Amino acid sequence: MNVTAETATATSTDVANNVSLILGEVADTTSGIEYAQLAHLADRISGAGRVFLAGAGRSGLVLRMAAMRLMHLGLTVHVAGDTTTPAISSGDLLVVASGSGTTSGVVKAAQTALEAGAQVAAITTNPSSPLAGLADVVVVVPAAQKTDHGSNISRQYSGSLFEQALFLATESVFQTLWDAADEPAEQLWLRHANLE
Numbered sequence: 001m002n003v004t005a006e007t008a009t010a011t012s013t014d015v016a017n018n019v020s021l022i023l024g025e026v027a028d029t030t031s032g033i034e035y036a037q038l039a040h041l042a043d044r045i046s047g048a049g050r051v052f053l054a055g056a057g058r059s060g061l062v063l064r065m066a067a068m069r070l071m072h073l074g075l076t077v078h079v080a081g082d083t084t085t086p087a088i089s090s091g092d093l094l095v096v097a098s099g100s101g102t103t104s105g106v107v108k109a110a111q112t113a114l115e116a117g118a119q120v121a122a123i124t125t126n127p128s129s130p131l132a133g134l135a136d137v138v139v140v141v142p143a144a145q146k147t148d149h150g151s152n153i154s155r156q157y158s159g160s161l162f163e164q165a166l167f168l169a170t171e172s173v174f175q176t177l178w179d180a181a182d183e184p185a186e187q188l189w190l191r192h193a194n195l196e
Contacts, residue, residue, distance in 0.1 A: 101129020
């Protein structure tokens with residue numbers, strides 16, 4: 001059944017219960033991430049000549065947000081697939097995200113980066129995946145995969161929990177790098193888009 005104005009019967013209690021559900025799942029999942037893995041990712045990002053990010057679907061959208069924040073720090077950042085993205089090469093870092101670790105375009109991007117001499121950092125739910133096997137740095141997010149509809153890990157649809165945790169993980173990396181840079185927010189703001 002499609003939800004329409006005539007069939008919608010949501011109450012504020014329903015919404016409040018679901019906010020609590022989501023917050024609880026996100027808290028449980030992010031507390032299960034090994035923070036040393038995120039620290040290792042932050043170190044690789046800060047030491048890279050250029051940072052490239054690649055992901056598909058909603059994971060790709062989260063990485064676009066991460067790319068923006070890294071650019072605000074003054075890093076040279078590119079999103080794979082954009083028309084102005086240059087070739088990746090030695091000294092660069094590709095950050096990829098795929099809950100399953102099997103998304104074909106993301107795995108192919110990692111293979112291409114390695115062939116070009118770049119390093120790869122992967123964020124995934126599956127440490128045994130092809131993507132994790134290609135990566136120099138792996139961050140494991142203990143969330144359900146998007147096709148795991150019967151999971152007891154999450155009541156949310158598809159890969160929502162992974163994507164929410166991915167956002168918080170990348171934000172924590174940004175915040176850590178910003179703290180280390182000791183740069184005022186006003187300086188970052190100068191790099192904010194002004195052609196909006």
